[in-house]
Amino acid sequence: MEYVLKNLGFVCALGANNEDIVKNAKAGNTSAMFSGNITVNGKNVPFGCAPIETKQDLRMYDLIDCALEQIKGDIELLKQNYALNRVGIIIGSSNTGVHEAQKLIEAAYKNNREIDNRVMPDLELGTPAKYISMKTGFVGPVFTISTACSSSLKVFQSARQLIENNICDAVLVGGVDARCDFALNGFNALGALSEKHTNPMSENRIGINLGEGAALFILEKGCCGIKLLGIGESSDAYHLTSPDPSGAGAIESMRKALTDAHLEPNDIDFVNMHGTGTIANDAMESLAVNTVFGENVLCASTKPLTGHTLGAAGAISMGLSWLMLKYNFIIPHVFDGNFARDCSKICLSTKDENKEINRILCNAFAFGGSNASLIMGK
Numbered sequence: 001m002e003y004v005l006k007n008l009g010f011v012c013a014l015g016a017n018n019e020d021i022v023k024n025a026k027a028g029n030t031s032a033m034f035s036g037n038i039t040v041n042g043k044n045v046p047f048g049c050a051p052i053e054t055k056q057d058l059r060m061y062d063l064i065d066c067a068l069e070q071i072k073g074d075i076e077l078l079k080q081n082y083a084l085n086r087v088g089i090i091i092g093s094s095n096t097g098v099h100e101a102q103k104l105i106e107a108a109y110k111n112n113r114e115i116d117n118r119v120m121p122d123l124e125l126g127t128p129a130k131y132i133s134m135k136t137g138f139v140g141p142v143f144t145i146s147t148a149c150s151s152s153l154k155v156f157q158s159a160r161q162l163i164e165n166n167i168c169d170a171v172l173v174g175g176v177d178a179r180c181d182f183a184l185n186g187f188n189a190l191g192a193l194s195e196k197h198t199n200p201m202s203e204n205r206i207g208i209n210l211g212e213g214a215a216l217f218i219l220e221k222g223c224c225g226i227k228l229l230g231i232g233e234s235s236d237a238y239h240l241t242s243p244d245p246s247g248a249g250a251i252e253s254m255r256k257a258l259t260d261a262h263l264e265p266n267d268i269d270f271v272n273m274h275g276t277g278t279i280a281n282d283a284m285e286s287l288a289v290n291t292v293f294g295e296n297v298l299c300a301s302t303k304p305l306t307g308h309t310l311g312a313a314g315a316i317s318m319g320l321s322w323l324m325l326k327y328n329f330i331i332p333h334v335f336d337g338n339f340a341r342d343c344s345k346i347c348l349s350t351k352d353e354n355k356e357i358n359r360i361l362c363n364a365f366a367f368g369g370s371n372a373s374l375i376m377g378k
Contacts, residue, residue: 004223004225005318006219007218011050021320030304033046035051040184040193047211060176064132090155092145092154092312095178098123136172141162156318163220172217175313190241193207204336209304213306215316226377232255232258242280269298269355272317275300299349300330300348317362
């Protein structure tokens with residue numbers, strides 16, 4: 001059975017529509033990473049701010065609305081073709097309304113007031129999927145997956161299973177996360193947040209930058225278009241926050257994706273790496289990619305362009321990969337300094353890369369060793 005990823009609704013630091021995102025991704029434009037005034041412990045940090053206004057109580061809703069608007073024609077077609085209870089909604093997220101709830105709770109304590117109970121639903125992990133259900137009218141299975149940074153890659157496995165098991169005819173699937181000071185301070189406490197522009201695979205790398213965004217796809221059976229070819233997952237449970245330095249879990253998820261897609265390593269043209277810019281992640285992932293693919297497959301981390309969008313990271317990676325396949329371009333790996341010795345056995349893409357890309361593998365590796373890899377292709 002073949003599956004296609006229909007039109008993409010997309011917003012991130014690179015733009016609020018596919019045209020702007022393609023233009024800025026091709027150019028390796030990182031200017032949006034410095035457009036916000038984000039401070040942590042009194043220090044300015046780069047953050048991938050999406051270029052849209054905040055209009056609603058939750059920033060997450062604005063990101064979702066921007067993405068939904070771009071695929072409203074496809075949503076209407078779904079309503080014409082399928083019953084509302086045959087279209088599911090599965091979203092990956094980790095922050096939901098934590099940022100806004102935190103501000104309201106802080107204000108309540110400061111002013112010696114009771115906390116408004118209306119804050120609590122904003123904290124629920126199911127909020128993004130429920131909101132999309134309300135906006136679209138689709139009432140098939142509606143839920144959110146939250147496995148930290150692998151959340152919105154794992155949603156595609158669940159979406160495919162709903163169709164395979166004849167529970168749904170189509171699934172609106174993707175991820176969203178907005179700015180969250182709680183998360184920013186958490187990564188800072190771990191010593192993983194960089195005050196400089198994130199620099200994956202470089203000897204100068206010191207940590208991550210965060211960002212925000214949303215990417216929404218429609219998954220259906222079909223043979224025409226950009227296809228979902230294979231999915232692999234693993235759970236190595238090596239450590240609560242640190243990746244297994246051997247890369248065993250990452251290797252397993254990539255190999256499972258290849259097996260699921262009935263492909264060999266040399267069938268993959270590009271690896272969209274998790275590539276967070278931390279010492280531990282980049283060394284582990286470089287080792288894992290080299291183990292599976294050798295030194296010749298093109299690779300890049302797109303997080304210097306978008307920031308690490310946490311629960312939305314997998315879907316953002318998927319969105320950029322989908323655009324690469326549709327518009328025939330290669331995203332350059334934005335890089336400063338020399339190649340780190342522990343990341344030297346992979347091939348990073350450049351701005352002047354001239355190669356046809358037909359199949360891309362996307363990686364997302366999360367806290368607790370929750371790993372996911374997905375292959376899409378023309």
